[in-house]
Amino acid sequence: MKPITLQLKKRLKYRIDMSCLSTLSKNSSSLASKIIMYGNKQFKIKDLFSIKGDDVNNIVIKSSVHLLDNIGKKLRDINITVYGDVGYSLGEQMISGKLEVYGNTLDYTASGMKGGSIFIYGDTGNYTCGKSNSLNEGMIDGLLFIKGNVGNNSIERMRRGNIIIEGNIGDYGCHQMISGTVMIKGKIGKFFAEEIKRGSIFTKDKNLVKNYNKSNNAEYNFTSFFIKEISKIISKNLFINNNSLVRYCGHKDTNNLSEIFLFKG
Amino acid sequence: MITQLKSGNVYDPHNKIFNVKKDIFIEDGKIINKKDIKSKIDKVINCSDKIVMPGAIDLHTHIGGGKVNIARLMLEEFHNEIDPNYDSSSIIAPSTLKTGLKYIEMGYTTCFEPALLPINARQAHAEMSDIPFIDKGGYALLGNDDYFLSLLKNKSSQSTINDYVAFILKATQSIGIKVVNPGGINAFKFNQRALNVDEKSKYFNITPREIVEKLTKALYDLGVPHPLHVHCSNLGIPGNFFSTIETIKAANGLPIHLTHIQFQSYGNNGDRGFSSAAVEISNYLNKIDNLTCDVGQIMFGQTVTMSGDSMSQHRNHKHAHPKKWMCMDIECDAGCGVVPFKYQDKSFVNALQWAIGLEIFLLAEDPWKVFLTTDHPNGAPFTSYPHLIKLLMDKTFRNDILNQLPKGILEHTILHTLKREYTMDEISIMTRSAPAKILGLEKKGNFSNGSDADITVYNKNIKDIEEMFAHPSLVIKDGKIVVENGQIKEYIWGKTHTVKPEYDKSIEKDLSKFFDKYHTMKLDNYIISDDEMHRLVGSPIYVNNCSRKRKE
């Protein structure tokens, strides 16, 4: 079986809600005649996309543009690969499966994510991995890998899960983080990790640890294992070298219990 | 045009007709006697394997007004049911359209919003006008507004109070008066956190008993058909059945209606300090004649509690699920509180609440005195009515569910010993004729000559009671076929039911002064005229008769 491949037939002007991809029945012919709105008119998917392949568990979207919203919203057990940019709310409240994007995404990427994994080989917008519309929880679980930069107000109220960012992160990152692990290679914006409760952050930004207590006799066996495992999942070497890690834990003034690992690089 | 429903099994409790093969004739939206038919019959609908009942009436369901809108707004994440026939709003806080659709599909044709804040009445009516199909009405909230309490404090005469009550009925286009936690909402604004029936409130020095006394008397004197609709003090607190019985006594033998009595029938015995007082309450209910009640059954699952009782809702906010809630003090008039809640079958308290509601249903002897409600959405959404009917009519079904609940509750409930099963006759009484009678709706809930042709036809061949009540094969509203075999045939819009007892207009002068001085709007703007109801709010009104002339 070959993955279902969707290719846009024409240049788009209006936004399209693609959340119907997540609720596919196990019959590829039903996809073609699935109704989506384009502008204020109803279309069948086959009117806008050329469709090839028949494996409903693997979907490929080619020549995607930033007007395709809600790709992989509430996704369950399906793999979607996108070549090109995507719109708002990629993988919002995703439950399981895998999303890969070879392009940039707009706001609310991976908001309220509950599980599965998302790989973005480009930049993401604001509110990445934030609270989804009206839900009070941010990321609940899952893995998010971002090759590029991340916008403002990202990673709000994260509860569990792992986030790896190879680029920079904007202002107000990790606000009210409850738990989980965030690894950031690049620069960190203003007001980072305010009102954080617990959780682990890997960074090389020394400013962050100003008011933290240094753990003098910390062991790094687990981090070494963890870094190896993460490297396996993202199938390349992580930017963190276990030997250079220094652990800081607990803020001096507030009662937050978060830990920060400084690395050199 | 005349329509004939041919040889159905007719239930018309008002006329003492139960399960009798009979024809029903409809002309111009009204029921018509066979002998009065002058022209030829245009349409014959064969009902030979059908049960024919008047359209059902829900006398306590929160379907309009500010608090419902707060719930809709608050619970946005639940708005995502993918169901092509409806909009995406959630059934625990449905949009107006969905409310109408779901009610009419169940064969409910008349519904009453029980907590219409006088100051919020215009919004509540505008909102309810947007509910298709059903007829509706509201009970105005009194008993916590500063004007009424100052009347009591100044020892005003009963006749002045009667004038005020009648004025409120007219100004807010309501059909009855409800009191929520008498005096308690007001006391909460003065930072009082509990108020017992004989406890004096902090500022006004007035007990809930006095408030209930005065209001029941006022409604009796005015001849308003629906007795005072009471949400008692201490709602939901273990041991509150004492205050419930005291509240009933406060009516001094005059008619009184206790609403969602399930939440009011808690004892404080047992190792957990929470027990059922259903026996005490239903014994009392069976003994006296002036009391009617609706149950407010709970069902397990996510819902949202909304009430005017800001005192108890603020107390309950810690139990919110999901963790968000809102309470509001409103315009020296009343308050409101919205707290989402999930009833869990694993929880001892919730499971016992479920059992208490059913105990009351089964122990209450007279179906004319107890009504079927879930206090939508406080106990459960109204769409669970068919399930509730099955619980009442099917002992085995009931006990199967009971046995899945935590073992501990069997020691605290007598539900498993209750052998009673409701009959179809009794269901037809408690969902149709009894509510119509207690509300004074002469044209509803019966098949007498000239009554409104609101008819629900169920398919007798469906063996599962729940399924039968959930999907009537035919629903007729005002003589028009609106639902046929589960399909909506035609969109129609109902009316608003009101009652307008007479009163001495001089009360308006005093009120007008009060408004100019202390309110932020004028009295003129507070009153909703009949014309405004029709043209701006969007719903024509129907004035029901008072049961008799005003007494002094």
Next chain:
Amino acid sequence: MASQNDNKNLVCPFCSLHCDDVSVTTDNNQYKVNESNNVCAKKIDTYNLNNKSMLLPKKGAKVVSLSSALEDIRNIIKGHNETLIINHGVDLSGVRSMLNFASQKNYIIDHINSKFLYQNIGVVQRTGYMATSLTEAKNRADVVMVFGNQIFDKSPRLLEKVLGAKNSLYMKKKKELILIGDFSENIIKEIKKKCNVTNVKLDLDLTNDFLNATSLDSSEAVKGLKKSKLSNIKNIINKSKYLVAIWLASDFIKAKNPKKIISSISKYIVDRNILSRAACMPISGSLADATSSQALTWTTGFSSRIKHSEGTFKHDRNAFDSKHLIDNNNVDVVIHISTISPDKLKLNKNVKNIVLGHPNTTFTMAPDIFIPVGIPGIDYEGIMFRTDNVVSVALKSIRGIKLPTTQNILDKLA
């Protein structure tokens, strides 16, 4: 027709307080506010017709008949694929017909003030919240915390009617006002006549720190605030029996994190309710924000930014944001409905602009079609919601110009 020198009661449609105690004299369809000392009189007068008012529909610069304007609109919307309706303020009947219109043609609806609305709604949707309404604040509040600085300009009679009201059921003393933000001297002078004022000049981003510092057991300091002043404020607040916090969400838009300001105020108020009473009272904008959000919520379940598609209204806070849609050129036709304010409408040249508006409306560029419509509360009767969302007022009609209502036009187009 309104006769000459007719005294009439105006239910004011122009700001979210919707005062109903303004009497006006009408003369040849011009109206004049009677009380000369009324703070709003000047403001209301500017809504009178003037020699630049447009009473007939226009196509570009050309005056056309109503029927031909409607025909043109029909042609425009037929020939295009994505239409956005922006509500700049209209009464309930207008919102209802807007919903009806959009549901038949699959259009997007947004209110121009949605972004402020969402800041306030965010608190209700995510945490606990205690609210109150104008009359409660008037009669019960002893201490009022005011955040921001535009609030008295946007709701000019808030001070006179509520905060500094002469009569109050339970408050025999003047209210204590704590002004937080950067208030101008003139306003403070004005407020001091009616209330006791403590002025706290504070960067609003420090709201959270300030509120934390005012709790009894706190010893924290706040940047830019003297210790003596802070302890003074502590005293006032801790004596209060009914504390009210008011703000105007649009005041926070320049702050670094507006949502955080509102959520910290709300959390502070909720915490105070453990022992004492307190409540929030956000003041909404003056473009019938409350009317739009209430009516949309009860018909669709969502307060703004909805699109009708596949038989129901769908909501997306990002994708149906009118500003993004227009800026990114994702719509063809924009229908502006602006019946309350004659302020300059921003139009975009990349889209077809249709305006149903106040006769005095001005534009940044000429719209493709303009139809003057009646002003609710001036030209026709209607219903609008007040800022506290619980009170709705019945607007009256005070002059006799025969302008079509928004409802008339939309129902004809639907």
